[in-house]
Amino acid sequence: MKIRWKPLLGVALVAGVSAWLAVDHRARGRAAELLGELAGRPAHAGEDRPDKAWTEAPPSRPEETARGILTLTDEQVKGIDLKTVPVKAQTEPVILRLPGVTDYDPATLTIVRPQFDSRVDRVLVDLGTVVKQGDPLLEIFSTELAEAKSNYELARSQWIRDKRVLDYKTPLAQNETLPRKELIEIENDEAKSRLQMKLAKDKLLVYGLTEKEVEDAQKEDGVQKARMTMRSRADGIVVKRSVVQGNYYDSKDELMQVAPLDHLWVRGSVSELDADKVEIGQKIRVIFPYSDKFIEDHVEYIDKAIDPETRSARFRASITNPEKRFKAGMFVKVRLEIPPKPDQTVIPRGSMVSVDRLDFVFIRKEAPPGKARFERRHILVASESSDWVVVPPPSRDHLGLKPGEEVVTNGSLILEQLYEDRLTTEGETPRERPIDDETFGKPEKPVVISAQPSVARSR
Incomplete structure (x- = not known):
């Protein structure tokens, strides 16, 4: 007996698709059209649609x-x-999971520059060195420094002389042996020389010398007056070093940067679709990679413009770094909480x-x-x-x-x-x-x- 395969295949296909319709609800609309085509009827034939029980x-x-x-x-x-x-x-906050990166706080960066034309004789720290306030960084040589030390020594010497004269003639004026007018002139000379000495000392302090180094300057001779040790003005880590031993620099040149380790900035990015949801004061959780550590803080700043290239807005938060184990430039995950609204x-x-x-x-x-x-x-x-x-x-x-x-x-x-x-x-x-x-x-x-x-x- 010759078997007609085509009708049997058509019936089997219709039955298989009908069973599929009972499971996959999302495909029923399109499947209904297919069933109608297989049965030789239009997809929207009213009572003749095979899937009428579900789609009509x-x-x-x-x-x-x-x-x-x-x-x-x-x-x-x-x-x-x-x-x-x-x-x-809505009772729970909306959580935005955003990318971020750590950075040093530029407001607390210490930029090391010479205060005068000088030559760097020795570099005492390297990139990444952790320093404390007062630690030596560089040894420099400068004729301007030698001149400033000499001016201080000269001003101090003049003040000592005027002070001795004042101390000698004050009793004479009290006994009316010395005219009062002459004593006033001597007092003016002493005050003037004392001011000159103070100005010369302040200049050395501005250059970075300590009180002890200023006092020891009068004991130095020759090239010793031209030498100085530059010291760190803050605790931190050397994050940039551009100084080269033996080169000459002036007051405009940046020799190195020292950044604090007690806190870091976290810069995050949020797409322009969600940028209006981010507000100052919202809570964030910074999750560090390859670590079980996280730090919570709050949003401190939001950019007022969208970056035309990334179509996102940047925001910033400060986090503490008590163990000083986290570094700038680390990629982090920022979990930003958007509070529920009424x-x-x-x-x-x-x-x-x-x-x-x-x-x-x-x-x-x-x-x-x-x-x-x-x-x-x-x-x-x-x-x-x-x-x-x-x-x-x-x-x-x-x-x-x-x-x-x-x-x-x-x-x-x-x-x-x-x-x-x-x-x-x-x-x-x-x-x-x-x-x-x-x-x-x-x-x-x-x-x-x-x-x-x-x-x-x-x-």
Whole structure:
């Protein structure tokens, strides 16, 4: 007996696709068209559609469809395996996981420069050396330094002489042996020489000499007066060293930089989509790689402009470094907490359907026995992740959601396809659905519902 394979294969394929429909709800819309084509019937042939039990809603009034209302029977709800969950008020903060990098605080950097033209005879520290305040960094040689020391020695000598004269003639003036006018002139000379000595000493202190080195300057001879040891003015680590032994430098040249280790900056980047959510004072957690350590602090600064290349905004925080184990330039993970806002709600990610760049959900409404009614509602998105969506409070742009409302999770894509099929079947034209006047006092910008079929997806 000759077996006709083609009809048998067609029947088997139709049966296999029908079984697949019972499992994969998201593919039913497209599969219905395929089944119709296999059976030799149009995809939208009304009663002849093979998947009618799941993909075709019962008749409803055109005005309901225009208002975004879709009515199903209990059998269809069961066949779709439709599930709902209640809308919840946002109580937990939104967590943004962002990249960051550590850096030294430029406000606390110590830049080492010579105060005069000099030659570097010896470099006492290397890049990465940890130093304390007062530790020696460089040994330099300068004729300007020698001249400054000589001027101080000369001024000090003059003051000593004037002081001795004043001490000798003061008793004479008290005994009226010396005219009072002459004593006043001697006092003026002593005060003048004392001021000159102080100015010469201050200059040496500005150059970086210690009090002891200034006092010892009068004991130095020849080239000893031209030598000096430059010392660190702060605790930290040598993060930059450009000085070369034997070279000559002036006061404009940078020899090295010393950065503190007690704290660091953390610079983070946030995309322009979330940049408006970051505010000064928000809590962050800095997680260091290859370590179980993390440090918590707060946002201190946010850039006022978006980087045109990365399309992101930079923000900054300061973190303590008590053990001084963390270094600048380390890549870190920044966990930024966005506090919950009043009247914001949270729904599962699978509840939202995106159509033509607009986001919708289906809300279960009251319905007669044996039927289920769903409202297709436009929403805005405040934040989203792979698991949840945060919906902002109602505004003139959308109705928002209320805690306790039942939102469709499993089956939302099928409802969207049913809704669009119903619009096409009824031949509806695009309609405008204003937001409730009783809520806001006057109509808002209408939401246009397109009558043309479109591809719905879960964004």
